[in-house]
Amino acid sequence: MSNISDLGIAGIRDGLTGGDFTAREVAETFIGRVSAAKPLNAFLVETPDHALAAADVADKAIAAGETLGKMVGVPIGMKDLFCTEGVETTAASGILEGFTPQYESTVSANLFKAGAGMLGKLNMDQFAMGSSNETSAFGNVISPWRRNDGGNTDLAPGGSSGGSAAVVSGRIAPAATGTDTGGSIRQPAAFVGITGFKPTYGRCSRWGTIAFASSLDQAGPMAQDVRDCAIMLEAMAGFDPKDSTSLELPVPDWEAALNSNLAGKKIGIPKEYRVDNMPAEIDALWEQGIAWLKDAGATIVDVSLPHTKYALPAYYIIAPAEASSNLARYDGVRYGxxxxxxxxxxxxxxxxxxxxxxxxxxxxxxxxxxxxLSAGYYDAYYTQAQKVRTLISQDFEKAWNSCDLLLTPTAPSAAFGLGEKADDPLAMYLNDVFTVPSSLAGLPAMSVPTGLDGQGLPLGLQIIGKALDEQNVFNAGLALEERAGFVAKPEQWW
Amino acid sequence: MSVDKQTVQKIASLSRIAITDAEADALVPELNNILGWVEQLGEVDCKDVEPMTAVIPNKLRLREDAVTDGDMRDKILKNAPAAEHGFFGVPKVIE
Known part of the structure; x- marks a missing residue:
């Protein structure tokens, strides 16, 4: 049997039901990993008692032969954007220091109902604004990965879900929650060699998730592989009357329908994603991905998404506009x-x-x-950006006339060193060039780890799907995963 | 369009964020850099294009006009930095 700490969600489930170990042993293993991982600064709050209590409930349920939840006995990391009852939640900001929610977010409640325990609250970019985890008020998260040059430059784990990325790749938690507004699940997943999934806008309730840009914010899983993401998303998603944009649809059984045979599927390759200055290794990996999907039975077609280059500037009007409104609530009166x-x-x-x-x-x-949003500028900036957003969304609609899914790189580079881009906001924003368009259109998309660059750092490929078609995104992701055979993980130096 | 120091101070005031003179000076080129970059949206022909209002077609739900929760004053005040006598406390507003 492999080490418990190497197991993901499905591995823990199978071990628990097969009697190989108890949920308590699983929780204790990961609690030990958490307390040994302090140099990474990934946790803002540790909650070992929560993980142990959930484990004891899981062990009793298993012993009694009860029907088990999808996440039974799995101790997870919780991004600090999710309000957790009785556990300090700050979104890594100073203004919420000491804020202890009196209620549970729907996503975390769903996960706990499914049997998950919580190891702690994960560091992140402040209010999810950032791509390197350097905007946290409580210090950078250090990626578990290092370059293979023998140096020990501290690398960014990506952002904003940097703590989530660090703990899953460092085998400190078997899975973690993330949120994605413009790439905050997918880019960090690519940077650390794990799998991250952003569902269709509205699949996961936003209730109790600290708001950044409400028309874009979506929660999703960050885990070791495609199957684990499918299991975890099933537990997270679902209709919630407390969120006005929650989709009133049943949650499909994505795991049961996983199928990496892509016969009959058409995969679009958007030519506008071939950006200037993209490292040759990423271009080569993209070509390799095309070959893998062909091998899985898919047909490759060239498509055009002509407004792609306008997605980032539109995003950097729409997201700050919504943020300025959402963050008006931090007034020193009600909380924080x-x-x-x-x-x-x-x-x-x-x-x-x-x-x-x-x-x-x-x-x-x-x-x-x-x-x-101010008088005199609203139409020129905000209305124009929302019109461009319509055009970006229509680009995807037109592409779906000739294909079922899109394949692109996840990020334009591998992980960079902490501090290397911190002085230039625009350079940092460009990290999200491949992830923002699908966010603006509300589409499901995932990052799958598929290779290492010359520095020994992970690279990811992104699959984008039609609205509500998470299943085919998972399936194509699985086809990539099976062929890439990505097993690299960081050497433990912490 | 670009912003000058006075505009930056006005934006900060509208945002209810105190800034020093030196911070305002530093923000002028920073904000102009970002605004100059987003200005490329102006070159997109958006004639007859409706601004996006919902990414996924979804009807807004109505519910019965009835009380569904409440009676949790203490919980609501629990995180207030200065709650008194069952109310949020604020500094004096009227002189």
């Missing part, structure tokens, strides 16, 4: 921190509280959002 200078009135208190509580990138985005 308050900064009340001597003799200050209400307005001064707001300004001082927000000055002290928000990080630089969050302030930058709030100000951009405020500007593009």
């Amino acid at each position: 921190s308050r900064d009340l200078p001597d003799g200050a009135g209400l307005q001064d208190m707001y300004a001082a509280t927000r000055e002290a509580g928000f990080g630089a990138e969050v302030k930058r985005r709030i100000m951009i959002g405020t500007y593009v």
Whole structure:
């Protein structure tokens, strides 16, 4: 039997039901991994008691022969964007320091109902704004990966779900929740060699998830492989009357229908994703991916998504606009921190509280959002961006006339060193060039680890599917996974 | 369109974020860099294009107009930095 810490969701499930080990042993194994992983700074709060309590419930249920939940006995990491009852939740911001939700987010509640336990709350980019986990108010997450040059440069785990990416790739948690607004599940998954899935907008409830850009925010799983993502998404997703954009649809049994035979499927290759300055290794991996999907029975077709280059600028109007509105709630009155200078009135208190509580990138985005929504600029910026968004969405609709899925790289580079891009917001934004268009269109998309670059760092390929067609995204992901045979994991140095 | 220092100070004030003079100076080129980049959207022909309102067609649901929760004052106030006598506390608003 392999080490418990190497197992993912399906491996733990099979071991538990086969009597190879108990849920308590699983929880204790990963709790030990968590406490040994402090140098990575991946956890903001550790909750070993939660994981142990869920394990004991799981062991009793198994002993009693009860019907088991999909996540029974699996201790997971929880991105700190999800409100967890009684457990401090800050979205890695200073302004929410000390905030202890009195309620449970729907996604975390669904996972716990399915039998999962929680190892702790995971560090991330502050309010999910960032692509390197460097905007957290509580320090960078260090990627478990290192370059093979013998140096020990600290690398970015990607972002915003950087803590989630670090713990799954470091085998510190078998799986973790992520959220994706413009690529925050897929880009970090690619950076650390794990699988990350963003479902169709509306599959997972946003209730109790701290809002960044509400028309884009979607929760999804980050796990070792495609099967684990399918299992976990089944547990996370589902209609929730408390979210007005939640889809009133049954959750399919994605795991049971996994099938890597792609005969009859057409895979589109969007020519606009061949961007300038893309490393040759990523281009080569993309070609390899095309060959793998052909081998799985698919037909490859060239498609055009002509408005692709406008997706990032549209995103950087729409997302900050929504953020400036969503983050207006942090006022020093209802929750979180308050900064009340001597003799200050209400307005001064707001300004001082927000000055002290928000990080630089969050302030930058709030100000951009405020500007593009302000009188005289609204139509030129915001309305125009929403029109371009319509065109981007129509590009995908037209592509679906000739194909079922799209194959692209996930990110334009492998992981970079911490600090290498921190001074240039625009360079950082370009990380999401391949993930943002599908976010703007609300489409399901996943990143699958498929190779290593010359520095020994993981690279990922992205599959994008039609709205509500998660199944075919999973299936194509599985076809890539089987052929790539990606088994690399970081050497433990921490 | 580009912003000057005065506009940056105005945006900060609308955003209710206190900034120093030096921060305003630093933000001018930073914001202009980003705004200059998003301006390329202006070159897209959007004649007769409707702005996106919902990515996935979804009808807005109505529910019965009835009380479904409430009676949780203490929970709501639990995280307030200055709750008093069952209310949120704020600094004096009227002189």
